[in-house]
Amino acid sequence: MSERIPVKDVTPVKIHQPAEQESADASRKRIYVRAVQGPLETFRRYFGFFFLALFVALPWIRYDGHQAILLDIGEQRFTIFALTLWPQDLTILAWIFIIGAFALFFVTTFAGRVWCGFLCPQTTWTYMYVWFEEKIEGSRHQRMKLDARPLDFDKFWRKSLKHLCWLIIALLTALTFVGYFTPIDSLFIDFFTLQNSFWVGLWVWFFAFCTYGNAGWMREIMCTHICPYARFQSVMFDKDTFTVTYDEGRGEKRGPRGRKVSREALAAEGVGDCIDCNLCVQVCPTGIDIRNGLQYECINCGACVDACNGVMDKMGYPKGLISYTTEHKMKGGHTHIVRPKLVGYAVVLMVMIAFLALDLFTRVPLDVDIIRDRNQLYRETNDGLVENVYTLKILNKSQQDARYILSVEGLEGHRLTGNREFLVHGGEVYVEPISVAIDPYKLESSIVEIHIKVQSLDDEEVSVVAPTKFLYR
Incomplete structure (x- = not known):
């Protein structure tokens, strides 16, 4: 037990590197991307410009008198051309996200990480910022020399102009993005005339800051350290x-x-x-x-x-x-395009698309919510009837005005008080208080299940039957 365990010195020894190698390693802390020409670069640019133009143009498109795409979170209403989605349509949004995920899995299994290289907004905006950098500061070697020399007037105005262009792009990007969630035609006017609300201004400056930071400063850090896609993509390879x-x-x-x-x-x-x-x-x-x-x-x-x-x-x-x-x-073999893994992703993707189509096809553009009077379960009228009071919330999920008629099923001999026919504007909620009364001697029990039916007068196939309870004692 008196023997000592030998100790080994594992202190790392710093190996001297030539000055050229040290400078090369130091330069890797800041990546200076060199311009390249070729068919892939040309395709990537036009491909990116197409979707960039689509991103800018979509919120300005008008459809049937309204903004074609408006994701109004405050009103809890997503408008996509002729389709209006409400919180009740959460399954449709879920199908859309699932389809997007499996489409990404399918493309990644077939062609690797092409989403990142050709379509990802981070890549598109980074290349856009690099383009301005090249036009203002020069080629890769010129930019490296510019950063290495002391600050002078030439360096100052080039750097200032570059960052000004970056900030303008970031601000326009943020305004366009926020324009998907609030009417864009008034957004630009209100923002530049300082008439916008506090929250709208906050989100515009927040997304402008994110765009400026991500595309101008962080760049590859977003792809290599922050984006989770880089970490799990190899599972699909x-x-x-x-x-x-x-x-x-x-x-x-x-x-x-x-x-x-x-x-x-x-x-x-x-x-x-x-x-x-x-x-x-x-x-x-x-x-x-x-x-x-x-x-x-x-x-x-x-x-x-x-x-x-x-x-x-x-x-x-x-x-x-x-x-x-x-x-x-x-390795000298043959590439198998059709293989079980790729076919599996394709089959699942087609199934999910079918479920989405079925959900859209069977979707009823009408929703009815029944709220009972919480003050009292029932009341007796002067003529000896038992009366229950309800509040109906009728949501017209379409974008056109519609007329509806109201009826009560499951309670023979009842008396309905309230509007039976009414007009509901497209995308609006109509609130109608009603009361249902009946002779208590006609009730077989103290709790009777009834159904309130709302039928469209414009389309016979559009109707909703909502169950509720009629209570007595």
């Missing part, structure tokens, strides 16, 4: 999922070379097609090196594919050193 992949067998061993050196001579010396230009790293919005293999930070935008194909063209090499391919294809 398989060996037949199309992802941005570097052909290691063809590219290694990498290294610079002259254009006049033949590819065959280099291959004889064990040198691959990769010239180690690092352009694939410089154009990556998340700053990763795709040559290190598939990484969760990769958003499948294809910028490295365009950059590498451009280099291959200049060198006279075949394209595709970096490409959208599958693990099976990379």
